Each structure stands twice: as structure tokens, then as C-alpha cells.
Amino acid sequence: MLKAEVQPVLGMMSGTSFDGVDAAMLDTDGEQIAGFGPTAFRPYTEDERAVLRAAMGRWPGEAGVEAAAEIIETAHAEVMARFETAALAGFHGQTLAHDPGGRGTHQAGSGAVLALVSGVPVVWDFRTSDVKLGGQGAPLAPFYHFALARHIGADAPLAFLNLGGVGNLTWVDPRKTRPDEEDALLALDTGPANAPLDDLCHARLGIARDEGGALAARGAVDADVVAAFLQEPFFFRMPPKSLDRGFADMQARVAHLADADALATLTECAASAVSEALGFCPIPPERVLVCGGGRHNAHLMAAIAAHLPCPVLPVEAVGLDGDMIEAQAFAYLAMRVARGLPTSCPSTTGVAASVGGGQISAP
Secondary structure: OOOOOOEEEEEEEOOOOOOEEEEEEEEEOOOOEEEEEEEEEEEOOHHHHHHHHHOOOOOOOOOOHHHHHHHHHHHHHHHHOOOOOOOEEEEOOEEEEEEOOOOEEEEEOOHHHHHHHHOOOEEEOOOHHHHHOOOOOOOOOHHHHHHHHHHOOOOOOEEEEEEOOEEEEEEEOOOOOOOOOOOOEEEEEEEEOHHHHHHHHHHHHOOOOOHHHOOHHHOOOOHHHHHHHOOOHHHHOOOOOOOOOOOOOHHHHOOOOOHHHHHHHHHHHHHHHHHHHHOOOOOOOOOEEEEOHHHHOHHHHHHHHHHOOOOEEEHHHHOOOOOOHHHHHHHHHHHHHHHOOOOEOHHHHOOOOOEOOOEEEOO
16 A cells, blocks of 8 residues: 555546547645646557457457457557656556446456556556446546546536536535545436437548537527437436446437437537536536537537536636546546545445445556
8 A cells, every 4th residue: 555645647548439548647645636747649540449349348258358458458558658757557448348237347458467568556447346336337537526626726516527428427515625525526427428429420421520519500409309318217317327328329319300400409418418417416516617528519518508507618727638637537546546545435436335446466
């Protein structure tokens, strides 16, 4: 177990978009943020993406998983070689399958291999302990969001909204002293965010995304589709809650609409879902700080702002890097694991009690 002192920690994250590996250095003792260090991005090649996509939904020992793990380990080892000052590294791995309450959770890639190759202690397998104790195993960033709220000097409840393929919201009361203190945090997935928009662009238009939401801004919203979407049972479940594989039918819901109208309607669905999630917050947040790729979609940001009674701002407005928060989070969590501190609690994942996930592999 490490001493309670600030150290340079490397965090690495590879998301389900399969774009590549984000890496960021963070100076932290696992409680406070002392400073932000350099960052890096290692993109996956098209061939690597094809192998990773083919392994999605598969569990250890199944076809394609070993090849996917080798790609994950190689890419992360290349990134680690760029950071010579790290005293510790947090390695999330690549989520291929996630079934809390069932088979568990599977992140491909071995932290033991990375520790051997890099010569740096590696903390990994962050989610398994939480799932074994009845938690969703997600989200894990809320404890870091708590530290960020205190770092920027927030003195009233606020929310962090991550707009990835799925949206997730963390409500934070920075007046509390610990993230696992009662009423310090509440976390939940909001619903589909970028994924349906990007899927439609790929399937119908052969492009990666609707840049800035320009096409959606020219479309008309189908209010009936949005109303039916908001009647899904997910929106009535109490948090914490995670979306897992839900809402796979979003393309079918807008199949009858022209491209611009379909994108406008999917955008409104995502914004309405955020509004519904905010209704679960114990105290309305004074502002919502947005990270993740969706913050670059001006039309989506405007749609969310139109629903909420508080400012909606990209995290850059308070001096943070919205592309690297998840990587930084796993640096922060790695230090907490190394110090024996909890990384999730009942209000973030629904786990039975505060729990510290992760295992540590020495070089």
C-alpha cells in the first residue's frame, strides 16, 4: 500500500468507439489533484479496429478474444513508453462484454503484461470487485468527478455530463469531504447520446458523424418518436443505473424519417434523456459541465441547454481537458487502489458498500 503522498500517475483508457488509446498523467495522492501532466493519443489502425469489433460481446477463451487482447496490450505498451516519469499506471483495458448480475464483466488486456514490459506497477481490472458485490461495475469516473469539483473550487452542487456513445451524469456536492460520504455523489447513465447519431451517419450517409450537428439543425423533430422514447422503462428506474445494451432499436424508431429529420429527432431524444436524468438529482445543480465527444456537437449542446434550468458548458470553460478526463480518472483510481481507498460506492454503481476495485501487478 502506497503512502499518502502526491505522485505522477499515468491513466489509460480505450473506449467502445475503438478510436484508440487516450493517456494522461496526473499528479495525485488519490484524494486531491495536485496537477495535470502531459497527454497522448495512440490511434488504432483500421485492421486493429476490425479485430476489436469482431471480439465485441465475447468472453475469455472465446474466438477472437486473444487476438484482441494482444492488440490492446501492444497499443498500451507503445503509449506507456512515451511517459518515463510515471510511478504508477492505471490500465482500464478494452470492455468486450459487460453483464452485471449475470456473467460479470470482461475487459481485455493484461495489466501484468504491461507491468512486465514497462517496468512500472500497473493497476487494472477495476470493475470486477464492484460487480461481484452486486454493483453495476459502472460508471467509475464519479469519484474523479468529485475530486475535479473540489479542484476547480466549486462550492455548490454541480453535474458532470459525459456525452459518449451513451450519456452519463454525475451529480456532485463538493461541500462533502469524501466521495463515498452520504449524499456526496449520484451517478447514472442518461440514455443514448452520440451512438445513434453516428450510427445513422455511417449507415445512411457513409460519414463518421454529423459535424457540429449541422445536418440535424436543419431537420424537424418528430415529437411522437420522442414521446414514445421517453416512455421506456429505463427512464422510470431509480439511479444508480447503467444502460448496458439497451436502446438497440434507435435506428428503427426513425427509419421513416428523412436524414435531417431523423438526426434532429435522435438529438432531441438524447437531450430529453439528459433532462429526465437531472430530475433524479437531490438538489438541482448550479451548472452542468460537459465532457466527451458530444460537447463538440453544437446542436446537441443547444438542445440540452434548452431543456435545463442551469448553464450547460464544456469542461474547458473551467480549465479542464474534455478529451482526457476518462484517462485521468483511471490515473486517479489507480492511486486510490494503491492506497487501499474505495473506488465506488452505493450511490455511484449500486454496489452493496464502498469498495476498492482493481488489482496491482508489479514489474
